[in-house]
Amino acid sequence: MEVASSKKYAAEALGTCVLTLFGCGSAAVAGSVLGTLGIAFAFGLSIIAMAFVIGNVSGCHINPAVSLGLFLDKRLSGKDLVGYWIAQFVGGIVGAALLYFIIANCTALGGVAATGLGCDGYDAASSVGIGLVGALVVEVILTCIFVLSVLGSTANEKTAPYAGIIIGLTLTFVHIMGIPLTGTSVNPARSFGPALMMAGIDPTAISQVWVFIAAPLVGAALAALIWKAFKTAK
DSSP: OOOOHHHHHHHHHHHHHHHIIIIIHHHHHHHHHHHHHHHHHHHHHHHHHHHHHHHHHHOOOOSHHHHHHHHHTTSSOHHHHHHHHHHHHHHHHHHHHHHHHHHHTOGGGTOHHHHOOSOOOSGGGSTTOOOHHHHHHHHHHHHHHHHHHHHHHHHOTTTGGGHHHHHHHHHHHHHHHHHHHTOOOSOHHHHHHHHHHTTTTOHHHHHHTTHHHHHHHHHHHHHHHHHHHHHHHO
């Protein structure tokens, strides 16, 4: 039975909110304890959890780059692409706002300025000081690999039932490499929410966020082209 658009959009907003709250929250609240591997798993497990909650409702994209990849592969209509994007950005903002509220009420953490909200960045905002061009290349590559895992795992009847696990683990492994470099976006909505919430505290995040919107979308388009070539070659 066809799911109503309003339910699909609500599911995408919820899923993106959860991903942002728990993924970025793990980095902001417990990053020093969890380390790169722990934060990476927080993002990956968020995807797995939401896949089994909203997968049958919206497909659990919870990422504008994923939606673009599926649109380019003709699995999502233009109307739903716009609807999904709006819902995902709303979810990312709400998730970041909830995280802001939680951290602001935890006096031992030293406040939002001290912990951040899991924002992405380059130059001084990168753990290893990666530059603008490097950040763009990294985000394109990581997103391309991630979106390819979505396109591949959901296209095959044999792997589709396990797609949530496959996609969640792929998100985990791209984070393992990407966290020290850029913080790992591969998701414009997840990056925009925290950057917006930090705008009044540290303008760096909001001034750099365009990289983490543009590069993942380019990476998704590249993934769609590669997937199309693979399908043509069969």
